[in-house]
Amino acid sequence: MLQPIFIRDNRDLTLAGLKKKHFKDAEQAVDRIIELDRLRRETQQELDAVLTQSNAKAKEIGGLMKEGKKAEAELAKGETAALKERSKQLEEQHKEIEQTLLEELVKLPNLPHESVPEGRTAEDNVNILEQGAKPVLPAGALPHWELIKKLGKNLAPIIDFELGNKITGAGFPVYKGKAARLQRAMIAFFLDEAGKAGYTEVQTPIVVNAESGFATGQLPDKEGQMYHDAQDDLYLIPTAEVPVTNLYRDVIVPEADLPVKHAAYTPCFRREAGSWGAHVRGLNRLHQFDKIEIVQINKPEESYNALEEMVGHVKGLLEKLELPYRILRLCGGDMGFTSALTYDFEVWSAGQERWLECSSVSNFETYQANRLKLRFKTADKKTQLLHTLNGSALALPRILAALLENNQQADGTVRIPAVLVPYCGFDVIE
RNA sequence: AGAGAGAUGGCAGAGUGGUCGAUUGCGACGGUCUUGAAAACCGUUGACUGUUACAGGUCCGGGGGUUCGAAUCCCUCUCUCUCUGCCA
Numbered sequence: 184m185l186q187p188i189f190i191r192d193n194r195d196l197t198l199a200g201l202k203k204k205h206f207k208d209a210e211q212a213v214d215r216i217i218e219l220d221r222l223r224r225e226t227q228q229e230l231d232a233v234l235t236q237s238n239a240k241a242k243e244i245g246g247l248m249k250e251g252k253k254a255e256a257e258l259a260k261g262e263t264a265a266l267k268e269r270s271k272q273l274e275e276q277h278k279e280i281e282q283t284l285l286e287e288l289v290k291l292p293n294l295p296h297e298s299v300p301e302g303r304t305a306e307d308n309v310n311i312l313e314q315g316a317k318p319v320l321p322a323g324a325l326p327h328w329e330l331i332k333k334l335g336k337n338l339a340p341i342i343d344f345e346l347g348n349k350i351t352g353a354g355f356p357v358y359k360g361k362a363a364r365l366q367r368a369m370i371a372f373f374l375d376e377a378g379k380a381g382y383t384e385v386q387t388p389i390v391v392n393a394e395s396g397f398a399t400g401q402l403p404d405k406e407g408q409m410y411h412d413a414q415d416d417l418y419l420i421p422t423a424e425v426p427v428t429n430l431y432r433d434v435i436v437p438e439a440d441l442p443v444k445h446a447a448y449t450p451c452f453r454r455e456a457g458s459w460g461a462h463v464r465g466l467n468r469l470h471q472f473d474k475i476e477i478v479q480i481n482k483p484e485e486s487y488n489a490l491e492e493m494v495g496h497v498k499g500l501l502e503k504l505e506l507p508y509r510i511l512r513l514c515g516g517d518m519g520f521t522s523a524l525t526y527d528f529e530v531w532s533a534g535q536e537r538w539l540e541c542s543s544v545s546n547f548e549t550y551q552a553n554r555l556k557l558r559f560k561t562a563d564k565k566t567q568l569l570h571t572l573n574g575s576a577l578a579l580p581r582i583l584a585a586l587l588e589n590n591q592q593a594d595g596t597v598r599i600p601a602v603l604v605p606y607c608g609f610d611v612i613e
Numbered sequence: 614a615g616a617g618a619g620a621u622g623g624c625a626g627a628g629u630g631g632u633c634g635a636u637u638g639c640g641a642c643g644g645u646c647u648u649g650a651a652a653a654c655c656g657u658u659g660a661c662u663g664u665u666a667c668a669g670g671u672c673c674g675g676g677g678g679u680u681c682g683a684a685u686c687c688c689u690c691u692c693u694c695u696c697u698g699c700c701a
Contacts, residue, residue: 228669248681
């Protein structure tokens with residue numbers, strides 16, 4: 184959430200940023216916020232003045248009572264009625280204005296960093312790096328949803344969508360045998376790599392309350408994308424970003440503890456309402472998937488270095504997995520609501536001859552921190568909002584798809600990259 | 614799930630209607646002393662809002678109420694602890 188004080192001091196900057204994100208009716212929204220903020224302060228000042236008077240009166244009466252001057256005290260009491268009524272009125276007004284202001288603020292997305300390219304759709308994202316050679320597949324190579332049917336011997340298919348349909352529904356596959364083992368291996372590998380890079384592992388709940396959803400920006404913006412348990416008003420997390428970042432809700436972090444770096448493995452749940460189509464076969468889009476997330480909390484002046492460090496970490500993972508990938512700097516129109524700068528990683532899926540998004544690394548600057556009330560104390564003892572960042576390192580299903588497809592061999596088996604062999608205990612899936 | 618107790622500043626822990634934003638202890642920070650450190654002593658030490666800066670205002674789990682005045686009384690919600698039940 185943007186701060187009203189920033190918006191009022193930087194109206195043109197705000198408008199330019201919103202335009203880059205293709206936010207509709209920005210001028211109207213911004214001016215309404217500025218006006219509401221002015222009203223809020225005006226009402227606050229008037230209310231404060233009334234409260235000052237009534238506080239003084241109450242003290243005066245207290246003094247009189249102590250001295251036993253009952254008659255005078257009673258007289259003074261009579262003078263408080265008008266003040267009381269006025270303060271009640273103003274308080275109500277103030278509360279209402281504040282509520283409206285919050286509702287309006289919540290509608291504004293984060294402002295993009297200056298390096299964010301102009302553009303409206305994924306077509307306009309800027310390819311900043313392409314790394315690794317696309318493999319040349321043997322004759323008869325298949326996309327993963329075909330390939331899995333031929334793998335697993337008596338367990339075939341090793342990834343079973345039909346079984347998932349039976350016990351839950353579409354988008355909830357069942358992994359069997361070496362597919363299950365390979366996923367477990369990747370989880371351990373990714374967590375170990377994060378640990379080596381200084382990220383402290385955490386295990387958090389995977390259902391969260393509405394406050395948590397609000398603080399990281401999923402609510403109210405993405406309400407319909409999360410599974411919701413109405414009975415207890417809890418949400419299944421769409422990403423570990425939500426619980427991990429919320430560990431620091433309402434926290435003033437000692438400067439010496441910065442940067443905070445965490446890694447977490449969790450299942451992720453996404454309703455993906457209305458996004459099913461021809462391109463989402465197999466593992467390409469699921470309602471439940473596993474992901475290792477890295478999260479950083481850092482001082483404003485350090486956060487873009489941290490972002491680069493996170494990008495470097497994800498690059499390292501893909502290179503160790505021997506997967507060709509590219510990095511895109513997302514354009515204003517394609518970025519997330521809460522992000523100031525996002526890099527997407529896409530892995531080459533040779534069986535489909537497509538790029539698949541497998542990681543998204545973002546700096547949210549103070550947008551989440553403002554909602555989280557996540558701050559630190561500067562050397563001159565001022566409290567200041569921190570910056571939050573996160574990235575996938577990595578999301579499993581599309582990595583799994585790429586591993587299966589890219590490593591198909593002429594004999595129909597799949598080779599496992601060397602780095603995972605110690606983790607899974609086999610070097611080929613047949 | 615049933616019965617009872619509780620929720621106060623970084624922590625511990627006072628405060629049951631009137632200068633209480635809150636006694637005290639610990640911790641932290643600054644200073645004196647010391648070759649240095651410890652000890653001792655002195656001082657400082659919450660957040661939000663607001664102002665050019667003061668001032669002012671709000672916050673004692675959340676919300677509501679009583680009162681001229683609430684950390685203190687009432688209602689309600691949430692959470693925690695103890696006992697009983699159930700249970701991976």
